[in-house]
Amino acid sequence: xxxxxxxxxxxxxxxxxxxxxxxxxxxxxxxxxxxxxxxxxxxxxxxxxxxxxxxxxxxxxxxxxxxxxxxxxxxxxxxxxxxxxxxxxxxxxxxxxxxxxxxxxxxxxxxxxxxxxxxxxxxxxxxxxxxxxxxxxxxxxxxxxxxxxxxxxxxxxxxxxxxxxxxxxxxxxxxxxxxxxxxxxxxxxxxxxxxxxxxxxxxxxxxxxxxxxxxxxxxxxxxxxxxxxxxxxxxxxxxxxxxxxxxxxxxxxxxxxxxxxxxxxxxxxxxxxxxxxxxxxxxxxxxxxxxxxx
Numbered sequence: 001x002x003x004x005x006x007x008x009x010x011x012x013x014x015x016x017x018x019x020x021x022x023x024x025x026x027x028x029x030x031x032x033x034x035x036x037x038x039x040x041x042x043x044x045x046x047x048x049x050x051x052x053x054x055x056x057x058x059x060x061x062x063x064x065x066x067x068x069x070x071x072x073x074x075x076x077x078x079x080x081x082x083x084x085x086x087x088x089x090x091x092x093x094x095x096x097x098x099x100x101x102x103x104x105x106x107x108x109x110x111x112x113x114x115x116x117x118x119x120x121x122x123x124x125x126x127x128x129x130x131x132x133x134x135x136x137x138x139x140x141x142x143x144x145x146x147x148x149x150x151x152x153x154x155x156x157x158x159x160x161x162x163x164x165x166x167x168x169x170x171x172x173x174x175x176x177x178x179x180x181x182x183x184x185x186x187x188x189x190x191x192x193x194x195x196x197x198x199x200x201x202x203x204x205x206x207x208x209x210x211x212x213x214x215x216x217x218x219x220x221x222x223x224x225x226x227x228x229x230x231x232x233x234x235x236x237x238x239x240x241x242x243x244x245x246x247x248x249x250x251x252x253x254x255x256x257x258x259x260x261x262x263x264x265x266x267x268x269x270x271x272x273x274x275x276x277x278x279x280x281x282x283x284x285x286x287x288x289x290x291x292x293x294x
Contacts, residue, residue, distance in 0.1 A: 084108075091273050096149045097291060099280055106280060113281025116274050120266065129285050134244060134261055139286045142241045145169055146230045147289040153279040157267035160233075165265035171233030176217065177256030186213045191251045197226040197238050198246065 004016045007025055017024040048054060052068065054061040087108050091099060099105045117129070124135045131137035141147065145155055158167040176182040182190070186209070193210025195202040215224065221234035228236035235243065243261070244254050267275050282288070 088273055091276060094276075096153050096276055096279055099276060100149055100283070109277040109280040110284055112274070113277035113279070116270065116278050117281055120270070121278070124263075129282070134259065136243060137241070137287075138282050140241060141287040141289065142236065142239060143287070143289070144171075144228070144230065144233050144235050147283070147287055148291045149279060149283050149288070150291065152283050152288070153276065155263070156275050156278050156282070157265065159265035160263035161260055162262050162264055165268075168265060169233055171221075172260055173221075173254075173258040175257050182213065182217065182255075185209075187252060187255050189213050190218065191248060191255055194226070194237050194251055195248060198240070199238075200246065 004014055004026075005023075006013050007023065010025060012025045012027055015024045015026045048061075049063065050065050051063040052060045053063060087105065091105055091109065094102070094105060099109050117125075118127070121129075125131055125138055126135070129138040136144070143151070145151060145160075154167075155169060158165045158169065160169045161172070162168045174181055176190075177184070177187050189206045189210035190213040191210075192202050192206040193214045196207060196210070214222075214226075218226075221232050222228055222237055223234075226237040228234045235241075240246070242250075244250055244259055266278070270278075
């Protein structure tokens with residue numbers, strides 16, 4: 001049984017608890033504190049009744065107010081869409097070149113394209129469109145298929161080497177080693193010649209054989225000088241821009257068992273307006289080219 005007593009100094013009854021000779025006084029809480037606490041309890045109950053608050057198996061209680069933050073967001077989105085409907089319709093009815101020459105349409109396209117890029121493109125091309133091994137850098141001026149507005153628009157619309165769009169851009173380098181199209185010595189000579197084309201250290205003794213192998217097997221796509229061919233999607237081998245790496249080992253690997261990147265078609269998935277906006281944004285990153293002369 002807990003023995004309670006009255007503290008001699010304060011005259012307050014104790015709780016009967018004692019620690020190391022210190023006895024706990026049974027002092028009542030201040031009235032202002034109690035009334036504040038009761039007020040918060042009443043407020044919490046009222047809040048739970050007025051607003052959606054109590055979790056259920058599916059959803060939550062609607063509350064007397066019927067308020068919904070999701071409904072508020074949906075309303076804001078609808079208002080924004082209505083405000084943009086005019087310029088979106090103008091974008092839909094304009095060609096890609098007309099958008100680029102109209103200041104209002106171009107500014108809107110760049111802003112919207114940047115947002116779409118962050119959602120759909122950064123996974124491969126990077127947050128700054130700088131690319132990564134196997135994924136092209138969109139900031140430079142080296143384009144495998146071409147970098148004018150219309151060409152970029154086509155690439156985004158139909159994608160690269162996918163099996164979902166009949167108009168996807170296609171190019172495929174033969175597996176010269178795996179398919180036994182060339183001997184290992186010929187592959188080594190060809191790789192050495194590519195090193196020479198790109199201004200890298202190479203074996204001068206193998207250049208004659210490498211040039212012959214290149215001319216017979218590679219020049220049809222990459223050109224006699226190795227400058228590439230955009231019509232076929234064949235990259236330039238003379239610059240310092242390499243999609244899969246420029247070391248002798250990586251060049252050998254690419255000739256032996258080439259990698260072929262795939263890009264999905266975005267036109268059907270995102271719609272014509274968003275694809276146009278993406279094209280304008282990508283073109284303006286710094287590597288875009290002037291339109292091809294007619």
